[in-house]
Amino acid sequence: AQSVTQPDIHITVSEGASLELRCNYSYGATPYLFWYVQSPGQGLQLLLKYFSGDTLVQGIKGFEAEFKRSQSSFNLRKPSVHWSDAAEYFCAVIPNDYKLSFGAGTTVTVRA
Amino acid sequence: KAGVTQTPRYLIKTRGQQVTLSCSPISGHRSVSWYQQTPGQGLQFLFEYFSETQRNKGNFPGRFSGRQFSNSRSEMNVSTLELGDSALYLCASSSGIDQETQYFGPGTRLLVL
Numbered sequence: 001a002q003s004v005t006q007p008d009i010h011i012t013v014s015e016g017a018s019l020e021l022r023c024n025y026s027y028g029a030t031p032y033l034f035w036y037v038q039s040p041g042q043g044l045q046l047l048l049k050y051f052s053g054d055t056l057v058q059g060i061k062g063f064e065a066e067f068k069r070s071q072s073s074f075n076l077r078k079p080s081v082h083w084s085d086a087a088e089y090f091c092a093v094i095p096n097d098y099k100l101s102f103g104a105g106t107t108v109t110v111r112a
Numbered sequence: 113k114a115g116v117t118q119t120p121r122y123l124i125k126t127r128g129q130q131v132t133l134s135c136s137p138i139s140g141h142r143s144v145s146w147y148q149q150t151p152g153q154g155l156q157f158l159f160e161y162f163s164e165t166q167r168n169k170g171n172f173p174g175r176f177s178g179r180q181f182s183n184s185r186s187e188m189n190v191s192t193l194e195l196g197d198s199a200l201y202l203c204a205s206s207s208g209i210d211q212e213t214q215y216f217g218p219g220t221r222l223l224v225l
Contacts, residue, residue, distance in 0.1 A: 046216075
């Protein structure tokens with residue numbers, strides 16, 4: 001079945017430490033890939049996207065993601081986390097039909 | 113450019129009632145998609161409208177319907193509300209051409225009592 005998997009439900013990281021959020025997808029062809037962030041009670045904000053080309057994608061707020069076709073992965077990274085990065089992060093794909101399919105999300109807690 | 117706007121932001125209804133939510137897309141965008149977000153089911157696609165036509169539909173009962181106007185504004189309607197319809201309803205807009213990025217509004221939080 002086609003799916004998007006975020007293996008980590010919850011991650012706790014210290015402020016200033018690095019962060020990596022995992023995302024794997026299962027589709028026949030490489031879909032369009034996205035990372036969104038959602039603060040409590042808010043809508044979704046686009047962090048970055050991958051359509052084609054360079055497999056290392058830079059986004060807003062210091063985030064980057066790397067697309068690895070061989071692993072069907074699109075992991076999100078940030079070298080140094082700030083307290084304001086505490087939020088829920090969603091990996092999403094559009095296979096070929098304009099419908100975003102989301103992973104279950106990863107909640108990030110930042111400790112001082 | 114102004115972002116995607118949704119009204120109202122909060123709603124409280126009782127079972128059996130109906131509700132209409134509104135979404136105004138980013139200027140120039142012709143596609144509007146609707147998603148339901150709940151703690152149990154996560155983010156689920158409801159439907160997408162492009163140039164006043166429903167182009168895609170998710171797996172929701174017929175109680176959930178929508179429409180799009182000539183100015184690309186969209187409404188979604190839920191009839192005969194059930195407790196399980198309590199959710200955050202998110203609207204997203206895009207150009208609608210070639211799988212472009214979808215930009216989300218702040219959502220409407222619906223509570224059904």
